[in-house]
Amino acid sequence: WAVKEGVLCEENMRAVRFDVHDVTLHTDAIHRGGGQIIPTARRAMYASALTAEPRIMEPIYLVEIQCPDSAIGGIYGVLTRRRGHVFEEYSVAGTPMHVSKAYLPVMESFGFTADLRSSTGGQAFPQCVFDHWQIL
CATH class of the missing domain: 3.30.70.240 (Alpha-Beta Plaits)
Known part of the structure; x- marks a missing residue:
């Protein structure tokens, strides 16, 4: 989902890989659902893509x-x-x-x-x- 809408012009991103090395999750199971994890992961990937100086x-x-x-x-x-x-x-x-x-x-x-x-x-x-x- 994060690579379907790229950071520059909301187009599909190509030749991009995200490596997740460490994740800290909430101890309560109710806070570990897709509704909490996916938006957070998307924002982290969006920020890392901007930091990488993307080019069109x-x-x-x-x-x-x-x-x-x-x-x-x-x-x-x-x-x-x-x-x-x-x-x-x-x-x-x-x-x-x-x-x-x-x-x-x-x-x-x-x-x-x-x-x-x-x-x-x-x-x-x-x-x-x-x-x-x-x-x-």
Whole structure:
């Protein structure tokens, strides 16, 4: 329950583990029920998560774009507007085709294919695959 509503934006928390090393319970059984223990444990976990300096992470796509050499300029414009960046590019030997690999935040990928095709005259063909998480 404590990790279903994270401390920063009330989203599910990922890759978090809480180790409880010591617990002191009331001697009277009526004070050891779920109604007393769960809210207290939740507050303790919430406080420890805030103390750990949490960060928001966003998913990043690996985008591979194939296009003719004449359409490369349109690729850079679209990626720049959408917070993407090219990290590798090469030409396919014996063809006029060019391949660019870039990272693009998933949030910026909605409508990316249509935008890319309109900027390159329909000559670019992107393929998006989840690659990693990045700290905002």
